[in-house]
Amino acid sequence: MGWLEPAAAGALFAALTIYALSGGADFGGGVWDLLARGPRAEAQRRTIAHAIGPIWETNHVWMIVVVVILFTGFPRAFAAVSITLHIPITLALIGIVLRGSAFVFRSFDTPEGRFRRRWSLTFAGASVMTPPFLGMVVGAVASGRIRTDPATGRVVPEFFHAWLAPFPIAVGLFTLALFAFLAAVYLTVEARERELQEDFRIRALGAAVLVGVLALVCFLLSDQGAPLIRQGLGRERWSLPFHALTGLAALGAMLSLWRRDYLWARRLAMAQAALILWGWALAQAPFLVVPDLTVTSAAAPPNVLATLLTVLGAGAVVLVPALWYLYAVFKGRGAAR
Amino acid sequence: MTDLFAARSQMAMSLAFHILFAVAGIGMPLLMCTAEGRWLRTRDPLYLQLAKQWAKGTAVLFAVGAVSGTVLSFELGLLWPGFMAYAGPIIGMPFSLEGFAFFLEAIFLGIYLYGWERVAPRLHWAAGWGVAVSGALSGVFVVTANAWMNAPAGFEVVDGKPRNIDPIAAMFNPAALTETLHVLVAAYIAVGFAVAGIHAWMLLHHPRDPLHRSAYAIALTLGAVAALFGPVTGDMSAKHVARYQPVKFAAMEALWETERGAPFTIGGWPDEAAEVTRGAIEIPYLLSALTYLDPRAEIKGLKAWPREERPPVAIVHWAFTLMVACGTALAGTAVLGGGLAWRRRAVPTARWFLWLVVACGPLGMLALEAGWTVTEVGRQPWVVQGFLRTADAVTPMPWLVVPFTLFTLLYLMLAAIVVVLLRRQVAASAALHGNRSNA
Numbered sequence: 186m187g188w189l190e191p192a193a194a195g196a197l198f199a200a201l202t203i204y205a206l207s208g209g210a211d212f213g214g215g216v217w218d219l220l221a222r223g224p225r226a227e228a229q230r231r232t233i234a235h236a237i238g239p240i241w242e243t244n245h246v247w248m249i250v251v252v253v254i255l256f257t258g259f260p261r262a263f264a265a266v267s268i269t270l271h272i273p274i275t276l277a278l279i280g281i282v283l284r285g286s287a288f289v290f291r292s293f294d295t296p297e298g299r300f301r302r303r304w305s306l307t308f309a310g311a312s313v314m315t316p317p318f319l320g321m322v323v324g325a326v327a328s329g330r331i332r333t334d335p336a337t338g339r340v341v342p343e344f345f346h347a348w349l350a351p352f353p354i355a356v357g358l359f360t361l362a363l364f365a366f367l368a369a370v371y372l373t374v375e376a377r378e379r380e381l382q383e384d385f386r387i388r389a390l391g392a393a394v395l396v397g398v399l400a401l402v403c404f405l406l407s408d409q410g411a412p413l414i415r416q417g418l419g420r421e422r423w424s425l426p427f428h429a430l431t432g433l434a435a436l437g438a439m440l441s442l443w444r445r446d447y448l449w450a451r452r453l454a455m456a457q458a459a460l461i462l463w464g465w466a467l468a469q470a471p472f473l474v475v476p477d478l479t480v481t482s483a484a485a486p487p488n489v490l491a492t493l494l495t496v497l498g499a500g501a502v503v504l505v506p507a508l509w510y511l512y513a514v515f516k517g518r519g520a521a522r
Numbered sequence: 523m524t525d526l527f528a529a530r531s532q533m534a535m536s537l538a539f540h541i542l543f544a545v546a547g548i549g550m551p552l553l554m555c556t557a558e559g560r561w562l563r564t565r566d567p568l569y570l571q572l573a574k575q576w577a578k579g580t581a582v583l584f585a586v587g588a589v590s591g592t593v594l595s596f597e598l599g600l601l602w603p604g605f606m607a608y609a610g611p612i613i614g615m616p617f618s619l620e621g622f623a624f625f626l627e628a629i630f631l632g633i634y635l636y637g638w639e640r641v642a643p644r645l646h647w648a649a650g651w652g653v654a655v656s657g658a659l660s661g662v663f664v665v666t667a668n669a670w671m672n673a674p675a676g677f678e679v680v681d682g683k684p685r686n687i688d689p690i691a692a693m694f695n696p697a698a699l700t701e702t703l704h705v706l707v708a709a710y711i712a713v714g715f716a717v718a719g720i721h722a723w724m725l726l727h728h729p730r731d732p733l734h735r736s737a738y739a740i741a742l743t744l745g746a747v748a749a750l751f752g753p754v755t756g757d758m759s760a761k762h763v764a765r766y767q768p769v770k771f772a773a774m775e776a777l778w779e780t781e782r783g784a785p786f787t788i789g790g791w792p793d794e795a796a797e798v799t800r801g802a803i804e805i806p807y808l809l810s811a812l813t814y815l816d817p818r819a820e821i822k823g824l825k826a827w828p829r830e831e832r833p834p835v836a837i838v839h840w841a842f843t844l845m846v847a848c849g850t851a852l853a854g855t856a857v858l859g860g861g862l863a864w865r866r867r868a869v870p871t872a873r874w875f876l877w878l879v880v881a882c883g884p885l886g887m888l889a890l891e892a893g894w895t896v897t898e899v900g901r902q903p904w905v906v907q908g909f910l911r912t913a914d915a916v917t918p919m920p921w922l923v924v925p926f927t928l929f930t931l932l933y934l935m936l937a938a939i940v941v942v943l944l945r946r947q948v949a950a951s952a953a954l955h956g957n958r959s960n961a
């Protein structure tokens with residue numbers, strides 16, 4: 186194995202991580218829109234809309250990048266996943282369509298529009314419905330139930346087996362909790378009034394506990410549901426320090442929330458989410474789709490990977506300053522309303 | 523409905539839906555930027571209002587374009603895993619470049635829509651141009667991928683598998699230049715005339731409204747200038763198809779016999795069983811003359827290929843006729859409007875001309891859909907011309923009629939909502955302005 190295959194896989198997981206931290210949190214924002222309660226419910230909704238309005242379409246493009254890296258760099262993995270997980274992917278897509286369009290309809294409808302309430306509910310409902318399906322896709326990829334026939338190289342046409350099982354469902358719920366947790370933590374920084382910050386702080390703490398509980402559930406189910414991952418998580422040399430680091434980040438995020446140090450809470454929550462994703466990636470290495478497709482066996486020829494990585498690198502040169510500017514305008518220090 | 527047919531229908535429906543919003547993402551930013559540029563120059567608040575109005579419409583259209591485009595990227599795998607396993611590495615390069623164009627487009631649009639009060643006016647305007655340029659680039663990149671399906675290049679086939687892949691040669695395939703040019707021009711035609719048609723309609727009902735008058739003038743200028751290039755770039759595409767996809771070309775023209783001095787065929791009913799076209803208007807020698815600049819040049823007819831290699835002739839022929847009819851009408855309107863404008867030194871607003879522009883409003887979008895039908899259906903039975911058949915690319919997933927129905931219903935609903943929202947926005951713009959001039 187050369188260095189190109191792992192580098193392309195690294196780029197894939199990097200894009201996935203950024204998507205989870207940015208686009209994932211936008212879905213989490215919808216969750217808190219749905220759960221907005223109490224005297225400040227409208228203010229909560231406004232803060233959420235204000236936070237995601239200018240950036241969600243940009244964040245969403247990371248998902249496209251994941252798909253493009255997957256089908257260019259690892260075409261067999263893309264085919265295997267698209268065939269066996271047709272149903273959850275389709276359901277996630279319907280959620281993505283409803284979430285995005287309802288959000289924009291609400292923002293750009295004329296103010297007296299009668300349908301505002303309906304757009305709101307659609308946006309929030311679709312934000313809750315989509316992450317579990319995205320998580321199920323990840324759970325199914327890890328489960329070892331997506332099989333290709335070793336003789337013919339063809340994908341075994343099973344359309345429910347891989348994702349309709351306890352482990353992927355648990356991963357789906359975990360994903361929802363994680364996105365909601367990230368969103369609540371970011372919103373503590375976005376909110377300008379103290380009471381709003383408190384609202385989101387309580388929500389973030391609640392979500393943090395839920396993330397912990399569901400992580401445990403996933404771990405327990407992985408014994409049956411994703412044996413290879415379980416081995417990876419349990420036995421490898423790197424796994425113990427890695428778990429320790431993830432746990433420390435999680436505890437640190439909670440502690441910072443407790444102490445109302447929101448900037449540190451945001452940093453640590455992001456670190457925690459990223460470590461979880463990379464823990465999964467390392468646990469299933471060298472497999473891309475457990476147990477038949479490895480990073481090497483699914484990869485496109487080396488010159489294609491080299492071109493792909495070159496394009497990604499050159500694109501990043503343009504992208505990074507543009508992204509930086511976008512976030513500086515809307516999220517920087519001067520961005521207070 | 524067979525699964526293959528359901529898959530094709532779902533793909534066609536999703537693309538036909540997406541393309542309407544994608545061209546808005548290409549054309550609308552140009553209109554907003556022109557209006558904002560005039561505001562910066564004249565400081566006439568009317569232009570600022572217009573730029574904001576168009577930006578609001580663009581926001582809605584762009585979001586629907588973005589989500590329907592996301593659906594498409596996944597559908598390539600959900601419906602055609604065979605195609606993607608074969609072609610993914612070959613055409614991944616334009617798709618990755620397209621990804622970066624999407625990023626820039628979304629970033630600049632975020633700044634444009636939400637940054638009116640946050641960034642300096644010149645920077646804000648520059649962000650608008652950023653949306654316009656990256657929108658055009660996204661279109662160009664994805665169309666080079668489609669051009670590769672029509673004129674595959676940059677690989678060899680060994681044991682039925684692609685080998686020696688050269689992603690750069692694949693991207694700069696022989697069809698890329700003509701197809702991207704024609705698509706880009708088509709996007710400006712379609713958006714220019716659609717927007718001009720809406721504002722012409724408003725002008726017919728509120729003849730004094732200066733907002734609609736400026737909007738109409740800007741949009742019509744874009745549409746008319748582009749419309750002059752529609753037939754020119756279309757002609758380049760046609761010459762290209764004649765050379766690289768002669769079966770498609772014969773189907774476009776419903777030409778059955780191989781002939782020297784072939785006629786140009788308008789309308790008629792191609793009968794695939796009897797292998798004749800009935801009731802068409804034929805202009806002798808014109809097809810050979812147009813295609814090879816030689817009225818006696820030979821053009822191959824459909825009978826030169828076995829039946830199973832031919833695309834559905836009637837659909838392709840009628841779609842092509844429709845596109846050319848629309849293109850001719852739009853170019854004619856552009857020439858007429860240009861003549862009137864030149865004589866009167868003002869954009870023509872006579873009532874009969876406004877009605878003509880209203881009538882032209884949908885024709886660009888119609889030509890766009892018709893043109894894509896020619897390209898895609900005319901390529902059948904191949905996904906990748908000459909290399910991979912559509913039937914071999916489809917997913918083994920059964921019950922595909924279910925997602926097809928779901929997405930059709932979803933998109934019908936979205937389309938209806940978008941129409942209602944845009945109507946409300948246009949109506950509100952008149953009212954807002956009316957209030958101000960009354961006050």
Ligand code: HDD
Pocket residue numbers: 672697700701702704705707708709711712752753754755756757759760761763845846847848849850852885886887889890891892893894895896897898900
């Ligand atoms: C506003 C839209 C519009 C207008 C006015 C025209 N076209 Fe067009 N045409 C398109 C929009 C379009 C398109 C939708 O953009 C297509 C589909 C694929 C492509 O390359 O462009 C297309 C394809 C297309 C093709 C097939 C290319 C292929 O299969 O690779 C040909 C031969 C023409 N066109 C020719 C013409 C001619 C001779 C026109 C003049 C009257 C014309 N088009 C006007």
Ligand code: HEM
Pocket residue numbers: 530531533534537538540541602605664665667668891894895898899901902904905912
């Ligand atoms: C908006 C523009 C487009 C429209 C309206 C369109 C339309 C269609 C139609 C009608 C079909 C089904 C053909 C049949 O009757 O069997 C189809 C199939 C397909 N199109 Fe397009 N197409 C467009 C652009 C593209 C682009 C840009 C791509 C690619 C990158 C693409 C990729 C495909 C694929 C993979 C199929 C399935 C295989 C096939 O049936 O040929 N299309 N499209």
Ligand code: HEM
Pocket residue numbers: 242245246249540541543544545546547548583584585586587588589590591592593594595598624625627628657658660661662664665668705
């Ligand atoms: C000829 C056909 C096509 C053209 C001209 C085109 C062009 C565009 C343009 C200009 C945009 C951005 C503007 C907007 O969203 O309104 C866009 C969005 C998008 N398109 Fe297309 N497209 C075409 C076909 C396709 C196909 C075949 C795919 C999938 C493989 C695709 C995937 C996407 C995606 C993922 C987005 C969303 C980007 C975002 O999130 O900002 N498009 N397209």
